[in-house]
Amino acid sequence: MKGALPEFPCLESRLFQDWTFNGGSWHNGPRKGELIPVKNTAPGQIVILTTRRPDQSEGERQIIGAYEIGKIDAQYNLTATPNNRIRLTKQQSELLPFWRYFRNAKPGMEWKTGLFRYLKPEQVHTILTDMATVCGETRAGAAAEALLVKHFSGTQPAPPAGALKGKLPAGKEAAIARKYPGGEGPDHLALKEWVAHNPAAVGLPRNSKYDLEHLFTSGDCVDILFTLPTGQFAVVEIETRFPFPGAHQAIKYRALQAAARSWRLSDNRVTAILVAWDFDASTLQFCRRYNIETWKCRSGSAGTRIKTQT
Structure with a gap:
């Protein structure tokens, strides 16, 4: 005016x-x-x-x-x-x-x-x-x-x-x-989409079906939910530089998927996987304690499973 x-x-x-x-x-x-x-x-x-x-x-x-x-x-x-x-x-x-x-x-x-x-x-x-x-x-x-x-x-x-x-x-x-209150970063998005389209990169069957940002009834969403040919599931949380928060998220999403199927929260038909560029010792120890698979991976290449040790 x-x-x-x-x-x-x-x-x-x-x-x-x-x-x-x-x-x-x-x-x-x-x-x-x-x-x-x-x-x-x-x-x-x-x-x-x-x-x-x-x-x-x-x-x-x-x-x-x-x-x-x-x-x-x-x-x-x-x-x-x-x-x-x-x-x-x-x-x-x-x-x-x-x-x-x-x-x-x-x-x-x-x-x-x-x-x-x-x-x-x-x-x-x-x-x-x-x-x-x-x-x-x-x-x-x-x-x-x-x-x-x-x-x-x-x-x-x-x-x-x-x-x-x-x-x-x-x-x-x-x-x-x-x-992602500040918006999803390009590195995170690239790795998430790479893993979704290449499940074998993190040890899953190639014909697994993915759902990006799968939404649970609670309002939470996991980076990727894979449905395996066997009828089992894998929840995959993607991190890049700082994997420790993702380890906690993986526990939550595994429990939510089990609850969505009316299974016990510890049911082994739901696998929790944490993918990151690299891992520190404390994150690996935490993942071992709570049975979370850890995969070191970058977009465009196959991942390497990091065996957690006591």
């Missing part, structure tokens, strides 16, 4: 203060200046709030909040109920791209004109489910859960069916974001 800041420049400027929104007004034509009614809604229905920054493309539009409508006045203002108002953080919004859930009648991700779109109940259900997963044990997560219970209790959400393809499920993206 140039010059003095207007007292009320736009609806968005006070959105999370007033918790109200409307369809705006006509800018051109014979109805210029008239309010645009939001007809297909009513108190008790849910508003999903989205935005994109000026430097983002339309395909990068994000969901930034939600609320349940408490009242609609003569100016078509959709005002929130006092409860279950959801304002997402920047990090949470980045995990909820709008076009994952919505598609136009014609191909493409274009908003074009107008301030609102109508969503189907199943789309709202899926969005709130992913919102609750992404937000976890926060006020926003609790509000999303409350709306789910009130409006969709007892039913399973449909998978996202929007125009945006190739995105990981929101729950897995959230787990990866927690696991």
